[in-house]
Amino acid sequence: MNILHYSLGFPPFRRGGMTQYCLDLMLEQVKAGHQVSLLWPGRLYDLTQKSKVNEKQKYKLQNDLYCTSYELLNPLPIPLMDGIQDPATYLVKKEKTVYIEFFQKHTFQMLHIHTFMGLPSELIEAAHEVGVKTVFTTHDYFPICPRCNLFHAGKDCQDDKKCSDCVSCNQYGLSFNKMKFFQSELYKRVKESSVIKMLRARHNRKMYDATEQVIESEIIDAKKQKKYQNLRDRNIELLEKMDAVHFNSTNTLWVYKKRGYTGNNANVISISNGAIVDHKRIRKVGSSVRFGYLGPLTTHKGYNLFKNACDALWLSGEHNFEAHIFVEVSNPSSYMICHKPYSYKELPNVMNQFDVLVTPSEWEETFGFTVLEALSYGIPVIVSEKVGAKDLILEGKNGFVVASSVETLKFQIADLVRHPSIIDDMNAYIEKNFKVKTMKEHSYELNALYKKLLS
Structure with missing residues (x-):
């Protein structure tokens, strides 16, 4: 099969979960004998109709396995x-x-899109006109949220009032000239310099503060609201025109449908990555129950929810537990054990530091790889109802799904502290019954979807 992927590009310039997922998927497809290429949005010059596709040097996926690289100018x-x-x-x-000429020249059969960023709608139209089948994977909410995460004013964006909240939420968005710089060859060369890192960190803090603190009525601009609504409507129309939309969880599908997507071409398939393998083993809880939190100190990832639940439990007189976090904080609570941030190669040691993983996200998380990672090590999990990876949970068997509230999370943690044998039982169940989905197996699932579309 001749498969063209569209994603943001290659490391080290582009990083993150979506980039790695795309690389891992392409590697498995090349191993299976498919012809695989990546088209990525490159240098930005102006806002004219002009565009061009340049073939670049092949990208080495592994050893002697390569994919063809195309830059969309x-x-x-x-x-x-x-x-x-x-x-x-x-x-x-x-x-x-x-x-159209690009597709005809290279005789692609599948166009697998991983992001709408930088993507001209005409690319999708051209694919359909020449008979190339299209699949879109929902790694985030960018098609329906310009900030990608549907998190507004410090809380989950349940009702954006027909995009009126987008006006205030995007007030610090990048100017065209800044985006032009960030897509330039010069930025590629200076991205890792200390000055750029400092400026980027300052900008990220400003953006996070804006997301947390913006006031509902702060900015009202009806004309701009309509522009955001037009953009979302266009994106939903593109989704509807895809031959298939691959949702990584039922939660993600539910969120998209709330924003106007019909779901007629939806396919829910949970995801994996190249680092996921079966590490399951029998574990035993010690004298104190250890809970792990692997996220940053941000509201949307649920840190405050986790800490407040643990605080409440501690103040109630229940002290037979520890909370292990992997970021340094000043004046940690008595029950809290802080570890340094970790790299992925240190994950086996990280997973040995706790008995239960807690993923208490307060935003509608599309999936949540930490859940799959914990289960692959035989560790049960507590997830909020907003975490997409809750699809992997069999209630009481390998974990628990709880409401995003302090009281509910406190109750679940307390129950495990008082009955640690439940954790041992869940670990035994996971070790015996949970099937760890590898990237190879996931690539087979997507290949089946491709074949279905091509038949």
């Missing part, structure tokens, strides 16, 4: 998670004939 802008200041810049039309 003058794509649409790439905001990453910085938000969109002017929605009109993402609705610019491009010359469709360039993409």
Whole structure:
């Protein structure tokens, strides 16, 4: 099969879960004998219709396994998670004939899209016109949320009032000239410099503060609201035109449907990555029950929810537990044990530090790889109802799904502290019954979807 992926690019310039997922998937597809290429949005020049596709040097996936690399010149802008200041810049039309000729020249059969960032709608239209089947994987909420995470004013964005909240939430979005710089060859060369890292950290703090603190009525701009609504409507229309939309969880599908997507071409398939393997073993809880939290100190990932639940439990007089976090904090609570941030190669040691993983996200998390990682080590999990990976949970067998409230999480933690044998029983169940999905197996699932579309 001749498969073309569309994603943001290759390391070290592009990183993150989506980039790694795409690389892992392409590697498995190349191993299976498929012809695999990646098209990625490159240098941004202006907002004209002009666009071009350049073939670049092949990218080494592993040993002697390569994929073909194509740069999409003058794509649409790439905001990453910085938000969109002017929605009109993402609705610019491009010359469709360039993409039609590209598809015809290389005889692709599948176009697998991993992001709408930088993606001209004409690319999808061209694929359909020449008979190339299209699949979109929902790694985030960018098609329906310019900030990607549907988190507004310090809480989950349940009702954005027909995009009126997008105006205030995106007020610090990058200007066109900044995005032009961030998509330049110069930025590739200086991205890891100390000055750029400092400026990026400062900008990220500003963006996080804006997400946490923005006031509902702070900015009202009806004309701009309509522009955001037009952009979302266009994106949902593109989703509906896909031959298939691959959702990584039922939660993600539910969120998209709340924003207007019908779900007629939806396929829910849980995901994996190349580092996931079966590490399950029998474990035993010690004298104190150890709970682990692997996220950052942010509201949307649930740190405050976890800490407040543990605080309440501690103040109630229940002290037979520890909370292990993997970030340094000043003045940690008595029950808290802080570890240094870890790299992925240190994960086996990290997983030995706790008996139960807690993933208490307060935003609608599309999946949550830490849940699959913990289960692959035989560790039961407590997840909030907002975590997509709750699809992997069999209630009381390998974990628990709880409401995103302090009282509910406190109750579940307390129950395990008082009855640690439940944890041992869940570990035994996971070790015997939980099937760890590897990237190879996941690639087979997607290959079956491709074949279904091509038949």
